Amino acid sequence: MKNWLGLIIGNSRLHWCYFEDEKMCQTWNTPQVDSLRELPLVVDRTLYGYLKEKIPLYIASVVPSATKIYLSLSQTRIIDPTVIPLLDIYSTMGVDRILTLWGAGCNYGFPCLVIDSGTALTFTGADENKKLIGGAILPGVRLQLQTLFFNTAALPEIEVIQEITPRWAKNTPSAIQSGVIYTIVAGIKDFCQDWWQQYPQSQVILTGGDAVLLGEYLQAISPEIRNKINVNTNLIFLGIKEYLKKEK
Numbered sequence: 678m679k680n681w682l683g684l685i686i687g688n689s690r691l692h693w694c695y696f697e698d699e700k701m702c703q704t705w706n707t708p709q710v711d712s713l714r715e716l717p718l719v720v721d722r723t724l725y726g727y728l729k730e731k732i733p734l735y736i737a738s739v740v741p742s743a744t745k746i747y748l749s750l751s752q753t754r755i756i757d758p759t760v761i762p763l764l765d766i767y768s769t770m771g772v773d774r775i776l777t778l779w780g781a782g783c784n785y786g787f788p789c790l791v792i793d794s795g796t797a798l799t800f801t802g803a804d805e806n807k808k809l810i811g812g813a814i815l816p817g818v819r820l821q822l823q824t825l826f827f828n829t830a831a832l833p834e835i836e837v838i839q840e841i842t843p844r845w846a847k848n849t850p851s852a853i854q855s856g857v858i859y860t861i862v863a864g865i866k867d868f869c870q871d872w873w874q875q876y877p878q879s880q881v882i883l884t885g886g887d888a889v890l891l892g893e894y895l896q897a898i899s900p901e902i903r904n905k906i907n908v909n910t911n912l913i914f915l916g917i918k919e920y921l922k923k924e925k
Contacts, residue, residue, distance in 0.1 A: 682727055683917045684747070685773060686738035688796040690886070693720070694914040695727060701914060706886070713746060728752075735917055737772045760923050764808040773913060774801045774812070777884055780916030782807060785880040785907065790872045792865060792906075794885035796820055800868050804876065813868065818887050821857045837890065841897040862898045865891070869902055881905065884912035 685692040686709075693705040707719045717725055728734070731752045738744040738755075747753045758766070758775045763782075766775060774793065778801050781789045788810075790802040794817055801812035816824060819837055826834040835853050844859055846852040869881055883892060888910050895903035909915075 680727075681733045681735060681921070682724075683914050684734060684736045685913055686736065686740050686743045687773070688739060691719075692913070693724060694911070694917070695724070695732075696914075696918060699918055701911060701918075704911060704914065709740075709743060710746065713749065735921070737776055737913070737917065739771050739773055756917065756920060757924075761920055762807060762923065763803060764806065766809055770809075774799055776916030776920065777801070777913045778803055778809070778916070779919055780912045780914070781880070781882045781884075783919040784909075784912075784915050785882060788876040788879040790869070790876075790879055790881045791912065792868075792881065792883045792885075792891075793912075794818070794883065794887040794891050798861065798864075798885075802872055802876075802879075810875075815864070817885075818857060818861060818890065821861075822853065825853055837887075839890065839893060841894060858894055859898065861891070862894050865895065866899050866902050869906070873905075880907060882907045882909055882912060884909050886910075 679698055681696050683694040691707045691709060694701055695703045705720065705724055710716055710719055733754060734750060734752045735754050735756055736744060736747055756772060758772045761775055761779045763775065763779060777791045777793055781791045782803055787807055788804045790800065793799045796817050797814050798817045799812060799814045802810045804810055822835045825832045832853065833850055835850055838854060842851045842854040842858065844855055846855045872879060883906050888908050892903060892908045
């Protein structure tokens with residue numbers, strides 16, 4: 678295959694990639710759309726040109742209702758995760774977690790642990806035999822901040838910040854930031870340490886929309902953990918690339 682597009686339909690955004698054979702040339706993040714008529718309004722001219730050229734479009738989605746929009750495009754191909762030769766994958770496991778785990782193992786080696794930081798923060802690990810060991814799911818950084826705002830009467834809405842707030846805060850906004858940031862970092866540290874006890878030589882890869890942000894938090898709070906973690910924000914697209922090799 679020469680040229681192809683990948684589309685990840687996430688809970689909050691659309692994530693696109695353009696490959697020329699096995700070379701990733703460009704990526705985009707765009708808002709969700711309610712119909713194909715809205716696409717020219719949210720994607721740039723280059724991406725829209727690729728779509729009009731009917732370049733094969735491989736879609737992985739965690740939002741089934743949004744997937745229907747693209748089924749009318751003749752070039753659409755829905756990714757079938759059962760093609761991927763990972764063992765012990767359960768039926769309700771998200772295709773995004775399967776693709777990132779496969780992309781991690783193929784590019785960094787098995788065993789591996791993927792930490793995907795998007796709307797949700799997920800941990801997904803496989804052993805040296807490409808067998809799913811398991812994982813965990815919790816709310817991501819932004820979702821935790823939003824939950825406090827929408828489900829309490831007095832707590833303010835807090836934006837995600839790059840700087841590390843003091844652990845022992847003296848005002849409400851900083852206290853919220855401290856609670857979310859330090860507990861997420863502590864959770865990542867705990868999961869990684871437990872994983873490395875079982876698989877000392879395993880690679881750990883941090884990916885997703887907040888991967889760089891969490892990498893900065895880890896560097897400030899637990900640099901010894903951060904130095905052992907790879908950051909690759911395009912891991913799921915590498916998973917699609919490896920999937921296409923198996924699909925042929």
